Amino acid sequence: MLGEAETDVGSAPVRDRRAEQRDRTREEIVAAAWERCRAEGLAGLSLRDLASAVGMRAPSLYSYFDSKLAIYDAMFAEGCQQFLDEVVDLPRTGETMTDLTTSLRHFVEFCASDHVRHQLLFQRTIPGFEPSPESYAISVQGLEVLGEWFRDLGFDDPADLDLATAVGSGLASQQISNDPGGDRWLRLVDDAVEMLVAHLERKTETQTQARTTRGEP
Amino acid sequence: MLGEAETDVGSAPVRDRRAEQRDRTREEIVAAAWERCRAEGLAGLSLRDLASAVGMRAPSLYSYFDSKLAIYDAMFAEGCQQFLDEVVDLPRTGETMTDLTTSLRHFVEFCASDHVRHQLLFQRTIPGFEPSPESYAISVQGLEVLGEWFRDLGFDDPADLDLATAVGSGLASQQISNDPGGDRWLRLVDDAVEMLVAHLERKTETQTQARTTRGEP
DNA sequence: CTGCTTCTCCTAACACCGTTCGAACTATGG
DNA sequence: CCATAGTTCGAACGGTGTTAGGAGAAGCAG
Known part of the structure; x- marks a missing residue:
């Protein structure tokens, strides 16, 4: 997903790297959420916990998801x-x-x-x-x-x-x-x-x- | 182990009214808890809510139960x-x-x-x-x-x-x-x-x- | 009746929760 | 380089379960 840019001369298709990074982070958060839930129980998930598992603070999660x-x-x-x-x-x-x-x-x-x-x-x-x-x-x-x-x-x-x-x-x-x-x-x-x-x-x-x-x- | 004191003559057995009242209150709390859970979901039970449903404040519940x-x-x-x-x-x-x-x-x-x-x-x-x-x-x-x-x-x-x-x-x-x-x-x-x-x-x-x-x- | 104890109930507070706000920062596009 | 959009975070709000400590009522002994 990184090497296939510039299929052509000059006209590099403008990949939205921002959105790609965003999706990757979303997926990372979900993966960490599974891990936390398996450890603490499904209802035992804590956003502060989850955030620190992906190197963030809780409010930052709200850039990626509307709510818990x-x-x-x-x-x-x-x-x-x-x-x-x-x-x-x-x-x-x-x-x-x-x-x-x-x-x-x-x-x-x-x-x-x-x-x-x-x-x-x-x-x-x-x-x-x-x-x-x-x-x-x-x-x-x-x-x-x-x-x-x-x-x-x-x-x-x-x-x-x-x-x-x-x-x-x-x-x-x-x-x-x-x-x-x-x-x-x-x-x-x-x-x-x-x-x-x-x-x-x-x-x-x-x-x-x-x-x-x-x-x- | 509470009601069988004074095994003797007609003398009304000294029932432990304190304990009886306590058991009745416990039962009342549990009944209210079922009601609250049916309304809010099992995991949605709130002690402040439950307490007010039986005319108490939350800390008073701890006289009857050790924890939620x-x-x-x-x-x-x-x-x-x-x-x-x-x-x-x-x-x-x-x-x-x-x-x-x-x-x-x-x-x-x-x-x-x-x-x-x-x-x-x-x-x-x-x-x-x-x-x-x-x-x-x-x-x-x-x-x-x-x-x-x-x-x-x-x-x-x-x-x-x-x-x-x-x-x-x-x-x-x-x-x-x-x-x-x-x-x-x-x-x-x-x-x-x-x-x-x-x-x-x-x-x-x-x-x-x-x-x-x-x-x- | 007075004292003493025991139980009940409360307010206040603590640490945590999900969530919001607003400011700082950073990377991108023009 | 600058403006802008996106990201991160500290602070705070109202909620949670829980604890500490004190006020008041209830029971019993003298």
Whole structure:
């Protein structure tokens, strides 16, 4: 990002170095905020602390973020983007059991690997915090990718997806609350997928059976 | 240890009115704390606010509780006691599907009916808060009752209970996070129990089958 | 009743919090 | 070089949980 100026003779594209530096500092602040939250708890973040972690005093942070909640919002967006990036990179086979196992395992591991991020992304815990529309859009996008994948596997009923997300978030929250760092619930993923698939397939089966006996196509 | 002085003749036992009044005030403070938390968020509780809700100033609260966290602890204990009381009162038939549905539905409804209580009891969200041993014991007791019930229904593997609690906490957390006040996940309880039971029975079946083919009893 | 103790409640204050203001400083563009 | 925009910071404001110390009420002994 530094060497590619002057693509041409003389006419150097005027890169806004000011804005670049600003974005870099913003990112540095957010990274330090994650670090502080992991140390002190999500709600234990102190702006004076955070500022000194990046070599500033508290008021200077307000050149980069409107408020403390805006910092949480940037963290929220970053966490959602991480999830989205990871989900679109997951390998897909089209085979129900395999793909469901892949996605569910990834979800539980994503949640369990960073309980602060899980708290910020999936629990409403900070008084007054609400993701901005832009950040929320990323969140929706990530879940939408999962939903599409799920439908591609042949599960059309929205209730099926609701049941699957419940199982996923249940495994994750139990893992985080009762065995942080361990695998007591993580190792149940294969079992859970087997359980889910058997149930969903049995359900669709009895439904189509009911339809055919009623003479529908 | 307070009321049983003067074990003797009719003489009205000298009740420690001081201590009784004190306990009543403590309870009043805790009740007001629930109310304030439901209005301002669990972490949004302010001692000056809480004090004025019971007609005091903030420092007076310290006659009744050692700290703000001690108030959270009293709330935690009360919430756990509510859960325990409700669980032991649930009707039991001994029939697997019926009883599992009863307990799971109760759990999800208990969680969903008070998201502040759910946050305090089941999520680690307040920096520095950790239930006291006495409060934690009530929590363990409640879950132990559920666990015993579960084992009485014939599910011996601890992993089975883990899977069941995961499904319960997943339904609850999804209900609270994504449809507070509604029933989008609540109405999946019957489905979820059916799914669980089918899975657990299929599992025990294949296990006993594997054992008998290996010649074990 | 008077004294004495104990408990309750208060005001004042401390250290910290998020946030705002306004002044100093610095780097950039003309 | 100068003007301007962006950055940093000290000081301060109103809030937080918490502590110290004193005033007043309640209970009990004589």
